[in-house]
Amino acid sequence: MERKKTKLSTLFNKTEPNMPAIILTLSAAALLSIIFAIGLGPVSVSPSNVARIILSRVPFLTEYIPKTWTQLEENIVWGLRFPRVLLGMIVGASLSMTGTAMQALVRNHLADPFILGVSSGAAATATLAMLFGVFSFLGTYALSISAFLGAAITIILVYTLSRVRGRLNITQLLLSGVAVSMIMDAITKIITLSAPNALGLHNAAFWMSGTLAGAKWAYLTLPFVTIIICMVILLVNYRALNALLLGDEAAGTLGVNVKRTQKVLILVSSLMAGTTIAVSGTIGFVGLMVPHISRLFIGADHKRVLPVCALLGGILVVWVDVAARMVIAPEELPLGLLTAVFGGPFFIWLLKKNNKE
Amino acid sequence: MRLEVSNLSFAYYDKNIIEDITLNVNKGDFVGIIGPNGSGKSTVLKNLYRALQPDRGYAYLDGEDLYKMSYKKSATKLGVVGQENFVPFDFRVEEIVAMGRSPHKGLFDGDTKEDREIVMRSLEQIGMAGMEKRNYLHLSGGEKQRVILARALAQQTDFLILDEPTNHLDIYYQLQIFDLVKSLGVTVLSAIHDLNIAAMYCNRLYVMKDGHVSRCGTPEEILTPEVIYEIYGIKADVRIHPVTRKPSITFLPESLNSEAEDKLKKEK
Numbered sequence: 334m335e336r337k338k339t340k341l342s343t344l345f346n347k348t349e350p351n352m353p354a355i356i357l358t359l360s361a362a363a364l365l366s367i368i369f370a371i372g373l374g375p376v377s378v379s380p381s382n383v384a385r386i387i388l389s390r391v392p393f394l395t396e397y398i399p400k401t402w403t404q405l406e407e408n409i410v411w412g413l414r415f416p417r418v419l420l421g422m423i424v425g426a427s428l429s430m431t432g433t434a435m436q437a438l439v440r441n442h443l444a445d446p447f448i449l450g451v452s453s454g455a456a457a458t459a460t461l462a463m464l465f466g467v468f469s470f471l472g473t474y475a476l477s478i479s480a481f482l483g484a485a486i487t488i489i490l491v492y493t494l495s496r497v498r499g500r501l502n503i504t505q506l507l508l509s510g511v512a513v514s515m516i517m518d519a520i521t522k523i524i525t526l527s528a529p530n531a532l533g534l535h536n537a538a539f540w541m542s543g544t545l546a547g548a549k550w551a552y553l554t555l556p557f558v559t560i561i562i563c564m565v566i567l568l569v570n571y572r573a574l575n576a577l578l579l580g581d582e583a584a585g586t587l588g589v590n591v592k593r594t595q596k597v598l599i600l601v602s603s604l605m606a607g608t609t610i611a612v613s614g615t616i617g618f619v620g621l622m623v624p625h626i627s628r629l630f631i632g633a634d635h636k637r638v639l640p641v642c643a644l645l646g647g648i649l650v651v652w653v654d655v656a657a658r659m660v661i662a663p664e665e666l667p668l669g670l671l672t673a674v675f676g677g678p679f680f681i682w683l684l685k686k687n688n689k690e
Numbered sequence: 691m692r693l694e695v696s697n698l699s700f701a702y703y704d705k706n707i708i709e710d711i712t713l714n715v716n717k718g719d720f721v722g723i724i725g726p727n728g729s730g731k732s733t734v735l736k737n738l739y740r741a742l743q744p745d746r747g748y749a750y751l752d753g754e755d756l757y758k759m760s761y762k763k764s765a766t767k768l769g770v771v772g773q774e775n776f777v778p779f780d781f782r783v784e785e786i787v788a789m790g791r792s793p794h795k796g797l798f799d800g801d802t803k804e805d806r807e808i809v810m811r812s813l814e815q816i817g818m819a820g821m822e823k824r825n826y827l828h829l830s831g832g833e834k835q836r837v838i839l840a841r842a843l844a845q846q847t848d849f850l851i852l853d854e855p856t857n858h859l860d861i862y863y864q865l866q867i868f869d870l871v872k873s874l875g876v877t878v879l880s881a882i883h884d885l886n887i888a889a890m891y892c893n894r895l896y897v898m899k900d901g902h903v904s905r906c907g908t909p910e911e912i913l914t915p916e917v918i919y920e921i922y923g924i925k926a927d928v929r930i931h932p933v934t935r936k937p938s939i940t941f942l943p944e945s946l947n948s949e950a951e952d953k954l955k956k957e958k
Contacts, residue, residue: 569797586772587845
């Protein structure tokens with residue numbers, strides 16, 4: 334009996350994912366991705382120069398770093414690519430966490446801000462704000478706040494439409510997602526085409542296909558603060574999120590206030606989706622793929638899924654963005670098109686797999 | 691723990707599913723709810739474990755209004771094994787069972803050594819020690835049901851609500867589960883399909899028919915051929931079993947010829 338017990342306890346350690354090690358590895362990978370990705374593009378900069386340029390901006394370190402780079406390289410790295418790559422990290426993390434939160438909300442891993450039309454909803458209200466100044470009384474954050482409102486309205490709409498007799502019907506969910514996203518895309522197009530200026534067409538393309546090309550330092554703060562706050566809220570509630578995956582009824586018997594938790598999830602998802610889409614347009618399937626891949630490695634416990642999918646999502650988007658600017662260089666592909674090209678098949682595979690189970 | 695329910699009613703889209711349900715469960719009771727399919731057994735239980743909110747009526751747990759408690763509090767008092775236990779995500783068995791500890795946890799509490807011991811003990815109790823690392827998705831229906839029971843055990847409540855807990859189980863596990871629940875010494879309210887099981891374990895029975903409580907009493911009072919015919923519309927032979935000393939029910943299907951019935955009558 335005693336021997337059996339020790340055997341069990343070693344087994345316990347073996348199969349328990351070593352979270353500190355996983356997080357450390359992913360963080361290192363994220364850091365390396367940032368440095369390498371900054372260097373890659375139509376004009377490439379060596380990773381060592383990238384690291385030096387970045388370090389030279391750190392107060393007190395400036396004087397110790399030998400200047401081995403040209404001014405052009407500095408402009409590209411600091412002014413263009415660094416904010417762009419960081420935005421990629423933030424957008425990837427944000428979309429992945431939004432996906433995770435929405436999947437807990439609808440209790441299905443086919444949920445994603447893009448598939449359920451949330452991105453389109455956010456884009457529609459954002460275009461409204463941008464071209465007609467509808468929400469201009471909100472100041473600098475008008476775009477983000479209007480995108481948040483669009484996201485929130487769409488989530489609530491799709492969620493209510495797909496509940497049949499108090500139960501979430503998955504066919505209903507996917508179909509209402511498709512319908513709502515078509516409506517919202519159409520609205521975006523109508524708004525941009527009837528826009529008073531020529532910028533309209535260009536912007537419509539931006540919202541519909543998603544790109545990080547316009548990244549500026551000023552774009553980073555709001556989405557970054559948002560994902561940190563939302564991550565904390567989600568992590569604090571990880572037990573409730575786990576319980577929700579067992580179903581509303583079971584979650585209630587485990588002490589979860591289901592209605593309140595669902596409201597929190599809707600709020601958090603809309604906040605992240607809104608602030609992200611305001612700066613990057615609609616980038617699809619990241620929120621679908623990353624949480625699923627994370628779960629394959631570490632199981633479904635949200636305490637582990639959330640940090641892992643945030644890092645993994647960031648890394649993925651950074652590298653897809655590298656591809657977006659390399660594939661047809663010096664021209665650029667919209668990032669959203671690339672994620673759709675391999676995200677779509679992934680979705681179909683998940684759908685097939687779901688049917689089998 | 692004592693549960694008092696009075697005049698509980700619940701309607702779906704203006705159609706009353708259950709009406710004026712009044713029932714009592716005293717401390718240490720093992721109370722069964724029996725009745726045909728669709729008679730409202732599950733709906734009563736769902737209203738009691740707060741998956742549904744009743745339209746009218748009251749439920750008091752030790753004198754405290756159940757519907758005014760926080761969900762967290764009611765979850766430390768009531769453990770529940772519901773009917774639907776489909777989980778579309780990859781969880782390990784121990785993770786599911788550990789969720790039974792949630793109601794005892796504050797916002798920033800981690801899992802303690804004690805929690806893990808409780809989880810392991812619960813798994814041992816349902817005969818699944820050593821399977822804690824298995825993927826819940828890959829278990830058989832019966833194993834899933836037992837894991838959900840282990841989760842309710844990990845909640846360490848004095849009161850268990852069970853909705854046909856042995857639905858998917860073979861007779862070995864049916865007896866094992868009910869023996870286990872009985873041995874815990876907690877108060878139990880359970881919907882039970884199998885009348886022989888109900889006779890064996892319950893000390894009181896409520897009979898549901900068409901959304902109403904039609905009768906209540908001890909198994910000996912309830913499980914008579916007359917009442918069984920009244921509830922299910924089938925003939926049955928009931929005897930006190932010499933070993934269990936409980937009513938033992940044999941159903942007599944229509945296809946059985948009337949000779950057999952005459953034989954029975956003569957015997958009596």
